[in-house]
Amino acid sequence: MRERARALLAGNEPPPRPAGWTGNRLVPESTEFWYGSPDRVHRRLRHDREQGQDGSWQRLRP
Numbered sequence: 001m002r003e004r005a006r007a008l009l010a011g012n013e014p015p016p017r018p019a020g021w022t023g024n025r026l027v028p029e030s031t032e033f034w035y036g037s038p039d040r041v042h043r044r045l046r047h048d049r050e051q052g053q054d055g056s057w058q059r060l061r062p
Contacts, residue, residue, distance in 0.1 A: 032060070 008015045017023075028049065035043040044060035 030046055030048045033045045033047070037043070046058045046060055047055055048058070049055045
């Protein structure tokens with residue numbers, strides 16, 4: 001199975017899919033990362049995507 005996956009990734013064509021299947025591409029504008037702690041002081045970070053750049057990070061308050 002791994003060899004078949006490598007062969008599919010090596011090609012320049014999209015992988016085959018059954019007839020009638022469709023797909024959607026999701027490109028988020030921002031992503032929030034949340035890490036909970038037992039002491040209820042959670043760590044939250046948000047990454048905002050900016051076109052043509054790495055984007056910006058922001059620490060959010062709990």
